[in-house]
Amino acid sequence: MSEEFTHISENNIPHMVEVGDKAVTKREGVASVTITLPASLLKELKASDSNHKGPILHTCVLAGIQAVKKTSELIPLCHPLPVTGVKVSPEIDEELSQLKFIVTVRTDGKTGVEMEALHGASIAALTFYDMVKSSYKDLQITDLMLLEKSGGKSGHYKIQR
Amino acid sequence: MSEEFTHISENNIPHMVEVGDKAVTKREGVASVTITLPASLLKELKASDSNHKGPILHTCVLAGIQAVKKTSELIPLCHPLPVTGVKVSPEIDEELSQLKFIVTVRTDGKTGVEMEALHGASIAALTFYDMVKSSYKDLQITDLMLLEKSGGKSGHYKIQR
Amino acid sequence: MSEEFTHISENNIPHMVEVGDKAVTKREGVASVTITLPASLLKELKASDSNHKGPILHTCVLAGIQAVKKTSELIPLCHPLPVTGVKVSPEIDEELSQLKFIVTVRTDGKTGVEMEALHGASIAALTFYDMVKSSYKDLQITDLMLLEKSGGKSGHYKIQR
Amino acid sequence: MSEEFTHISENNIPHMVEVGDKAVTKREGVASVTITLPASLLKELKASDSNHKGPILHTCVLAGIQAVKKTSELIPLCHPLPVTGVKVSPEIDEELSQLKFIVTVRTDGKTGVEMEALHGASIAALTFYDMVKSSYKDLQITDLMLLEKSGGKSGHYKIQR
Amino acid sequence: MSEEFTHISENNIPHMVEVGDKAVTKREGVASVTITLPASLLKELKASDSNHKGPILHTCVLAGIQAVKKTSELIPLCHPLPVTGVKVSPEIDEELSQLKFIVTVRTDGKTGVEMEALHGASIAALTFYDMVKSSYKDLQITDLMLLEKSGGKSGHYKIQR
Amino acid sequence: MSEEFTHISENNIPHMVEVGDKAVTKREGVASVTITLPASLLKELKASDSNHKGPILHTCVLAGIQAVKKTSELIPLCHPLPVTGVKVSPEIDEELSQLKFIVTVRTDGKTGVEMEALHGASIAALTFYDMVKSSYKDLQITDLMLLEKSGGKSGHYKIQR
Numbered sequence: 001m002s003e004e005f006t007h008i009s010e011n012n013i014p015h016m017v018e019v020g021d022k023a024v025t026k027r028e029g030v031a032s033v034t035i036t037l038p039a040s041l042l043k044e045l046k047a048s049d050s051n052h053k054g055p056i057l058h059t060c061v062l063a064g065i066q067a068v069k070k071t072s073e074l075i076p077l078c079h080p081l082p083v084t085g086v087k088v089s090p091e092i093d094e095e096l097s098q099l100k101f102i103v104t105v106r107t108d109g110k111t112g113v114e115m116e117a118l119h120g121a122s123i124a125a126l127t128f129y130d131m132v133k134s135s136y137k138d139l140q141i142t143d144l145m146l147l148e149k150s151g152g153k154s155g156h157y158k159i160q161r
Numbered sequence: 162m163s164e165e166f167t168h169i170s171e172n173n174i175p176h177m178v179e180v181g182d183k184a185v186t187k188r189e190g191v192a193s194v195t196i197t198l199p200a201s202l203l204k205e206l207k208a209s210d211s212n213h214k215g216p217i218l219h220t221c222v223l224a225g226i227q228a229v230k231k232t233s234e235l236i237p238l239c240h241p242l243p244v245t246g247v248k249v250s251p252e253i254d255e256e257l258s259q260l261k262f263i264v265t266v267r268t269d270g271k272t273g274v275e276m277e278a279l280h281g282a283s284i285a286a287l288t289f290y291d292m293v294k295s296s297y298k299d300l301q302i303t304d305l306m307l308l309e310k311s312g313g314k315s316g317h318y319k320i321q322r
Numbered sequence: 323m324s325e326e327f328t329h330i331s332e333n334n335i336p337h338m339v340e341v342g343d344k345a346v347t348k349r350e351g352v353a354s355v356t357i358t359l360p361a362s363l364l365k366e367l368k369a370s371d372s373n374h375k376g377p378i379l380h381t382c383v384l385a386g387i388q389a390v391k392k393t394s395e396l397i398p399l400c401h402p403l404p405v406t407g408v409k410v411s412p413e414i415d416e417e418l419s420q421l422k423f424i425v426t427v428r429t430d431g432k433t434g435v436e437m438e439a440l441h442g443a444s445i446a447a448l449t450f451y452d453m454v455k456s457s458y459k460d461l462q463i464t465d466l467m468l469l470e471k472s473g474g475k476s477g478h479y480k481i482q483r
Numbered sequence: 484m485s486e487e488f489t490h491i492s493e494n495n496i497p498h499m500v501e502v503g504d505k506a507v508t509k510r511e512g513v514a515s516v517t518i519t520l521p522a523s524l525l526k527e528l529k530a531s532d533s534n535h536k537g538p539i540l541h542t543c544v545l546a547g548i549q550a551v552k553k554t555s556e557l558i559p560l561c562h563p564l565p566v567t568g569v570k571v572s573p574e575i576d577e578e579l580s581q582l583k584f585i586v587t588v589r590t591d592g593k594t595g596v597e598m599e600a601l602h603g604a605s606i607a608a609l610t611f612y613d614m615v616k617s618s619y620k621d622l623q624i625t626d627l628m629l630l631e632k633s634g635g636k637s638g639h640y641k642i643q644r
Numbered sequence: 645m646s647e648e649f650t651h652i653s654e655n656n657i658p659h660m661v662e663v664g665d666k667a668v669t670k671r672e673g674v675a676s677v678t679i680t681l682p683a684s685l686l687k688e689l690k691a692s693d694s695n696h697k698g699p700i701l702h703t704c705v706l707a708g709i710q711a712v713k714k715t716s717e718l719i720p721l722c723h724p725l726p727v728t729g730v731k732v733s734p735e736i737d738e739e740l741s742q743l744k745f746i747v748t749v750r751t752d753g754k755t756g757v758e759m760e761a762l763h764g765a766s767i768a769a770l771t772f773y774d775m776v777k778s779s780y781k782d783l784q785i786t787d788l789m790l791l792e793k794s795g796g797k798s799g800h801y802k803i804q805r
Numbered sequence: 806m807s808e809e810f811t812h813i814s815e816n817n818i819p820h821m822v823e824v825g826d827k828a829v830t831k832r833e834g835v836a837s838v839t840i841t842l843p844a845s846l847l848k849e850l851k852a853s854d855s856n857h858k859g860p861i862l863h864t865c866v867l868a869g870i871q872a873v874k875k876t877s878e879l880i881p882l883c884h885p886l887p888v889t890g891v892k893v894s895p896e897i898d899e900e901l902s903q904l905k906f907i908v909t910v911r912t913d914g915k916t917g918v919e920m921e922a923l924h925g926a927s928i929a930a931l932t933f934y935d936m937v938k939s940s941y942k943d944l945q946i947t948d949l950m951l952l953e954k955s956g957g958k959s960g961h962y963k964i965q966r
Contacts (some may be wrong), residue, residue, distance in 0.1 A: 005205075005217055007292045009892070013866055014216050016873075018890030020831055020911050026503055044166075054376040055175050056166055061496055062384050062559050063237050068499075069555055069563055072874055074231065074284050075291050076224050076867050080874055080887055082563055084593060085501030087492070106503050108593075110889065110913075114298075115291050122283045122305075123235050130236050130276050131168045137275075137307055137318055144283075144302035146294075157298055170409070174383050177390075179407030181348055181428050187664055215859040222657055223720050223867050229660075230716055230724055233391055237384050241391055241404055243724055245754060246662030248653070267664050269754075271406060271430075327527075327539055329614045331731070335705050336538050338712075340729030342670055342750050366488075377497050378488055385559050394713055396553065396606050397613050398546050398706050402713055402726055432728065432752075436620075437613050444605045444627075445557050452558050452598050453490045455629075459597070459640055463627035466605075468620055479620055509825055537698040544818050545706050545881050551821075552877055552885055565885055567915065568823030570814070589825050591915075649849075649861055651936045658860050688810075699819050700810055707881050714879065718928050719935050720868050758942075759935050766927045766949075767879050774880050774920050775812045781919070781951055781962055788927075788946035790938075801942055 007077045016077050022110040027151030031117035033125045034143040035099045041136055042097045056131055057090045060101065064088035064124035068105055071119040081109045083116060088124055101125060102147070114146050168238045177238050183271040188312030192278035194286045195304040196260045202297055203258045217292055218251045221262065225249035225285035229266055232280040242270045244277060249285055262286060263308070275307050329399045338399050344432040349473030353439035355447045356465040357421045363458055364419045378453055379412045382423065386410035386446030390427055393441040403431045405438060410446055423447060424469070436468050490560045499560050505593040510634030514600035516608045517626040518582045524619055525580045539614055540573045543584065547571035547607030551588055554602040564592045566599060571607055584608060585630070597629050651721045660721050666754040671795030675761035677769045678787040679743045685780055686741045700775055701734045704745065708732035708768030712749055715763040725753045727760060732768055745769060746791070758790050812882045821882050827915040832956030836922035838930045839948040840904045846941055847902045861936055862895045865906065869893035869929035873910055876924040886914045888921060893929055906930060907952070919951050 009015045037045065045053055065086045072080040087104045103120040105113040125141045132139065149157040170176045198206065206214055226247045233239040248265045264281040266274040286302045293300065310318040331337045359367065367375055390408045394400040409426045425442040427435040447463045454461065471479040492498045520528065528536055548569045555561040570587045586603040588596040608624045615622065632640040653659045681689065689697055712730045716722040731748040747764040749757040769785045776783065793801040814820045842850065850858055873891045877883040892909045908925040910918040930946045937944065954962040 005292060006295050007220070008216050011894075012216055013894070014220050014863060014870070015866075015893070016870055016888070016891040018911060020889035020913055055169050055173055055380050058377050058380045058497060059168070059175050059237055059384060061498075062381060063235065065497070065499055066237075066388075066556075066559055067235055070235065073871075074224065074228055074235075075288050076220055076227075076871055077288075077291060079889065082565065082592075082887065083499070084503035084562065086499040088498070089494075089496070106501060108503055109887075114294060115287065118287055118290065118302075122287060122302075125305075126276065126279055126283060127236050127238075129279065130238060131166060133275060133307075134167050137310070138320055139306070140303075141279075141283075141305035142301075142303045144286075144305070145300070146298055149298070159299055172411075174411070175380060175387070176383075176410070177387055177405070177408040179428060181406035181430055216863050219658060219860050219863045220867060222659075223864060226658070226660055227717075227720055227871075234388075237388055240406065243404065243726065243753075244660070245664035245723065247660040249659070250655075250657070267662060269664055270404075327614060328617050329542070330538050333733075334538060335733070336542050336702060336709070337705075337732070338709055338727070338730040340750060342728035342752055377491050377495060381490070381497050381559055385557065388559075389557055392557065395710075396546065396550055396557075397610050398542055398549075398710055399610075399613060401728065404726065431726075436616060437609065440609055440612065440624075444609060444624075447627075448598065448601055448605060449558050449560075451601065452560060453488060455597060456489050459629055459632070460642055461628070462625075463601075463605075464623075464625045466608075466624035466627070467622070468616075471620070481621055538702050541699050541702045541819060542706060544820075545703060548819070548821055549710075549878075549881050565887065565914075566821070567825035567884065569821040571820070572816075572818070589823060591825055649936060650939050651864070652860050656860055658864050699813050699817060703812070703819050703881055707879065710881075711879055718868065718872055718875065718879075719932050720864055720871075721932075721935060758938060759931065762931055762934065762946075766931060766946075769949075770920065770923055770927060771880050771882075773923065774882060775810060777919060777951075778811050781954070782964055783950070784947075785923075785927075785949035786945075786947045788930075788949070789944070790942055793942070803943055 014077060019079060019110045024108055024110055025151045026108055027112050028106050029113040029117035030104045030148040031121045031146050032100055032102045033121040033141060035125055035128060035139055035141055037097050037099055038136060041132060046092060060090060060124040060127045061088040063127040064101060064103055064120040067123035068116045068120040071116045074119060075115050078115050079111050081107050081113060083107050088120060112149055112152055114149055118144060118146060175238060180240060180271045185269055185271055186312045187269055188273050189267050190274040190278035191265045191309040192282045192307050193261055193263045194282040194302060196286055196289060196300055196302055198258050198260055202293060207253060221251060221285040221288045222249040224288040225262060225264055225281040228284035229277045229281040232277045236276050239276050240272050242268045242274060244268050249281060273310055273313055275310055279305060279307060336399060341401060341432045346430055346432055347473045348430055349434050350428045351435040351439035352426045352470040353443045353468050354422055354424045355443040355463060357447055357450060357461055357463055359419050359421055360458060363454060368414060382412060382446040382449045383410040385449035386423060386425055386442040389445035390438045390442040393438045397437050400437050401433050403429050403435060405429050410442060434471055434474055436471055440466060440468060497560060502562060502593045507591055507593055508634045509591055510595050511589045512596040512600035513587045513631040514604045514629050515583055515585045516604040516624060518608055518611060518622055518624055520580050520582055521619060524615060529575060543573060543607040543610045544571040546610035547584060547586055547603040550606035551599045551603040554599045558598050561598050562594050564590050564596060566590050571603060595632055595635055597632055601627060601629060658721060663723060663754045668752055668754055669795045670752055671756050672750045673757040673761035674748045674792040675765045675790050676744055676746045677765040677785060679769055679772060679783055679785055681741050681743055685776060690736060704734060704768040704771045705732040707771040708745060708747055708764040711767035712760045712764040715760045718763060719759050722759050723755050725751050725757060727751050732764060756793055756796055758793055762788060762790060819882060824884060824915045829913055829915055830956045831913055832917050833911050834918040834922035835909045835953040836926045836951050837905055837907045838926040838946060840930055840933060840944055840946055842902050842904055843941060846937060851897060865895060865929040865932045866893040868932040869906060869908055869925040872928035873921045873925040876921045880920050883920050884916050886912050886918060888912050893925060917954055917957055919954055923949060923951060
């Protein structure tokens, strides 16, 4: 077995890696995801008199928070973890015509919450797509990635940009 | 309320759109997602004598199939749908050094299965990330998008590329 | 066995009633639930300059919609049903100082969606409680009840008030 | 943002409150819910020779226990918590012609189990409704409320009656 | 690919078999499972003055019914199916000192409910084990098998004994 | 109430046993399950040139791992537990013509993981059945049992054979 694939055991079978001997520490994971918006959709979403931006983005935010809690159900080899806090922050960048969701997850646990943050981000973005797909089927979700991670033996990680 | 946001009702509140009057028809959705692989990971994954490529990709495929069935649990305003078949096809493009998952979902239902296909693709990709993240934290998941959709009143849709 | 308890079989054991011979018809269920608010909380919620009423009530609405889809998972003898539409309407009655959630659920199915509507209403109310409980632990949730039901052999039912 | 709404962040968006710095302590929550029974249903339920009271009430009790474990899946901003024990006690008050469910939940955790107790009570009551609704559609579920809470920084709380 | 393994596609990857072209028919599946009881446990369970047999067996029955509804969540390549009725019948055979659970599931669907019946039986048996394991860790669950199946193109199947 | 039935309270009602006072210790549970294979199926599965054995057994293994994480959702009176590692090992015994799955689960918790191991084993076996049932409906799943258990006050248990 290769060192790259720690989730595959020596006899070439997937397993859930044993983490019982790792320390319980405060851990944090931050992930983000990007959707580039056509001008008309950006305008609609930013309209100053818009009162529907609220429910659209709140729906994405809530979907992301709830998805964080379901991560170990969707990602087969993930450990179940007691998350202690979740933030999903939508950010609209008018210049780039982009909507981003930044998801921050914390736990006191034996493994990190990278997957939780990434899962929350992906579901926030898919929820947005779901709500605009009748008019914008060709939107793409991109740059789903880990921004930062801290806690645990491997220490602080921050993406190079 | 804007025409863009069909999931927000006239009094500015999210709702699950009523589809009871739509016809039950055969519907299909196809989505894909892309992960660009560093050379070392591509090599590892393609190694001709590799016997662990199997369990790595099978794990992604199975995660994607199971995610399809859970779509309406994760995407708040999605309708529950009885999917009749799911395929998750991993494709390795050596030239571009990319791994893609193409997900095809079918149903006999009153609404489409776009979200199901997209959800399956996103979870297949996140599952891959989970299994290589100890060595490759900076992998990005990109181009999560609908490729094609058929069935239902809005007819055939195919992405322009 | 008594006629009152159709979910208990002749040998005194719970079962899921067979509905295979019932017709698939359009069915609707409407339920409501009430929370009486202390004056300070009502004021807070109604404040004309309030911009947080949105996320508070949207959170309840989304929780109610998602709960509708999970009804057969929580109520042991409920049949799984493909809901075709869900509306959760919050209503603030200033005179009575009450918040109500009215939940309307539709399906094309072989059994009714009363439990789905009631479940959605109960979760919307509990979600509201969750968000104010740090200051208002003694709020009571009352009058969780079916308002109306149509479709199916038993015909139209409307509560007498 | 108001002090009443701790689940809404300063930028007016729902979040899961961070509890990582709170102490793990033994916590308990007790909730109850009431259903007033028509005379004929009370009689049926209390019939001394009745052997179906068992499965009816056991079904409610089990539904309540299982609901406790699913609380953080239904209430969007609830933290997942490892419950250490659950009791659901049905009580029939013949004088008032009422059925009550008292639910007691315990945990060793960083937040309380009020929502768990309330959720268990609501599902026990809805399960009862489900089993008698063919004859008693107009039953109302009332007085769903927290009776008592202990553990954690905010100390002991007991409802005033 | 072998004919035995219909869930593995020609390129050697698991998939959910497409059933969209199959007819919706009434289908039934019946499964059973057996637990051989030590004399002391049988006696305890059969004690004529026993009033706890009820809750023990009802708990198994309800667990089995609810498991039926979750089959496609647990068995990766199973189709989600709208079950129309479920019966879980416990049977105590004093001569053989055995407890059996017979599970009957019906649907109007495009695929059979064999897996649903088997899953319900396995969970009923495991629930029994859970409740007696403090005293009887060495109980074995055996003979989990399909007894009968009807509906669909492959016609009636009944096990030979 | 009998000593055998610790999950039934003194007033004859199921409850989730309180474990708050038990120590958090490393606990392990090992379970197994057996399927006797007809000669043709064994041959198919063992074929030296077979490249489909992989996906068949990987599907069972992944289903077993994911089932472990869902145990407290399926077994009504089970406590939710943070599993720290899971292994599902398929073993083919050519002489006995048997396929076995051995499931090992670990936790740092207040109760044991016997049910988790047993649940994982049962779902691995049912998943195998699902994939071969079109040709082999009469396969039986047998000898689902706890092999070993350690950690906690009751000490080490190992089945006598």
